[in-house]
Amino acid sequence: MPTPPRPGARPEPIPGTTLFDGDAARKGYHLNAMCYSFNRKENREAFLADEEAYCRRFHLTAEQRRAVAKRDVLGMIAAGGNIYYLAKLAGIFGLNVQDVGAMQTGRTVEAFRQFLLDQAKGA
Amino acid sequence: MAEIIGGYFTSHVPAIGGAIQRGDQQTPYWKPFFDGFPRVHEWLAKTQPDVAVVFSNDHGLNFFLDKMPTFAVGAAAEYQNEDEGWGLPLYKPFKGHPELSWHVIEQLVADEFDPVTCQEMLVDHAISIPMELAYPSVAEWPVRLVPIGINTVQHPLPSAKRCLALGRSVHKALASWPGAERVVVIGTGGLSHQLDGERAGFMNPEYDRFCLDHLASDPDALTRQSIHEMVRLAGTQGVEVLNWIAARGALGPAAREIHRNYHLPISNTAAATVLLEPACGVWALRRRSPRP
Numbered sequence: 509m510p511t512p513p514r515p516g517a518r519p520e521p522i523p524g525t526t527l528f529d530g531d532a533a534r535k536g537y538h539l540n541a542m543c544y545s546f547n548r549k550e551n552r553e554a555f556l557a558d559e560e561a562y563c564r565r566f567h568l569t570a571e572q573r574r575a576v577a578k579r580d581v582l583g584m585i586a587a588g589g590n591i592y593y594l595a596k597l598a599g600i601f602g603l604n605v606q607d608v609g610a611m612q613t614g615r616t617v618e619a620f621r622q623f624l625l626d627q628a629k630g631a
Numbered sequence: 632m633a634e635i636i637g638g639y640f641t642s643h644v645p646a647i648g649g650a651i652q653r654g655d656q657q658t659p660y661w662k663p664f665f666d667g668f669p670r671v672h673e674w675l676a677k678t679q680p681d682v683a684v685v686f687s688n689d690h691g692l693n694f695f696l697d698k699m700p701t702f703a704v705g706a707a708a709e710y711q712n713e714d715e716g717w718g719l720p721l722y723k724p725f726k727g728h729p730e731l732s733w734h735v736i737e738q739l740v741a742d743e744f745d746p747v748t749c750q751e752m753l754v755d756h757a758i759s760i761p762m763e764l765a766y767p768s769v770a771e772w773p774v775r776l777v778p779i780g781i782n783t784v785q786h787p788l789p790s791a792k793r794c795l796a797l798g799r800s801v802h803k804a805l806a807s808w809p810g811a812e813r814v815v816v817i818g819t820g821g822l823s824h825q826l827d828g829e830r831a832g833f834m835n836p837e838y839d840r841f842c843l844d845h846l847a848s849d850p851d852a853l854t855r856q857s858i859h860e861m862v863r864l865a866g867t868q869g870v871e872v873l874n875w876i877a878a879r880g881a882l883g884p885a886a887r888e889i890h891r892n893y894h895l896p897i898s899n900t901a902a903a904t905v906l907l908e909p910a911c912g913v914w915a916l917r918r919r920s921p922r923p
Contacts, residue, residue, distance in 0.1 A: 540696055624896040
């Protein structure tokens with residue numbers, strides 16, 4: 509008897525896209541928990557005062573710690589980070605979603621903004 | 632029964648809140664988006680709703696990934712906004728309508744949905760920004776809130792078909808509510824956008840147009856794609872259109888579009904603003920005929 513497909517088994521991957529699913533949610537739990545803590549001002553300040561200690565408190569994996577230290581957004585996503593939570597971390601560094609978009613697509617912020625504006629032409 | 636005066640749909644990009652606070656509405660970047668709202672203000676002044684049933688998704692304010700409900704219904708007497716991590720000025724609190732919330736919950740469970748019920752719930756920019764856009768510079772909101780949260784964050788997400796059915800069940804609840812409230816149903820978020828990954832910055836005007844063209848007349852057309860296909864077409868965060876689909880269901884069987892504004896980009900997002908009114912289909916006429 510053929511093995512039934514796993515419920516939710518995915519069709520073709522979407523290029524440049526990681527679905528935040530159960531695997532990612534498990535993998536990224538500590539990183540996302542740390543980012544969630546940044547809803548509180550005192551936690552943002554504690555992170556800025558001693559990033560290493562703050563990351564340790566949340567039991568980040570080595571992969572997650574490396575990605576945070578390098579401000580590597582794609583690395584954080586690969587380590588299970590969810591963008592809604594990572595946006596709270598980005599905010600600590602004064603980065604908005606265009607900055608984060610530029611970092612992920614290897615563009616300058618100016619070029620990323622232009623990329624967004626250019627899409628209006630086809631609309 | 633409560634009267635459903637119509638549906639209001641708009642995007643909820645956090646940057647819109649910043650533009651409002653800075654008074655940037657008439658700057659070249661923002662004007663094409665804010666130009667969609669005078670019509671909304673006129674319509675709300677004319678229709679005077681006093682309850683808003685709002686379908687939206689939380690962005691890590693009320694819910695964390697420790698407990699992530701697929702559907703959540705607020706049943707609180709009051710809803711507060713809190714710091715979402717950026718230290719921005721807080722949005723005004725909302726008065727709730729717990730009696731109507733519980734009536735909605737009763738109907739949903741009777742229809743075999745399994746919502747999480749929340750007697751305490753924080754509301755984030757996904758509710759506050761559409762309300763700021765609808766009611767600029769009011770001291771307090773003129774509507775009481777029934778918030779309905781849909782998980783658009785952590786897959787597996789509920790299907791579009793399920794979200795439309797959820798909305799239709801909410802419609803049944805509103806239709807059987809004995810009070811005389813005037814209800815606006817609201818769907819927030821979208822349209823196409825993607826914040827994460829190498830595909831960040833992706834938008835899709837063609838798919839957005841498909842959604843907008845079918846929202847009033849044939850919302851079932853929006854439910855034929857799998858979530859995976861919707862992510863491909865709308866972007867990872869473009870799936871927030873699920874909130875629109877659910878709100879469309881809550882509006883009732885027949886609807887007509889009375890206003891549409893579409894503009895991109897706002898921040899990283901293709902933004903749209905739509906007003907729908909219930910249309911007098913056969914079913915609606917029957918429902919409205921006087922009781923013997």
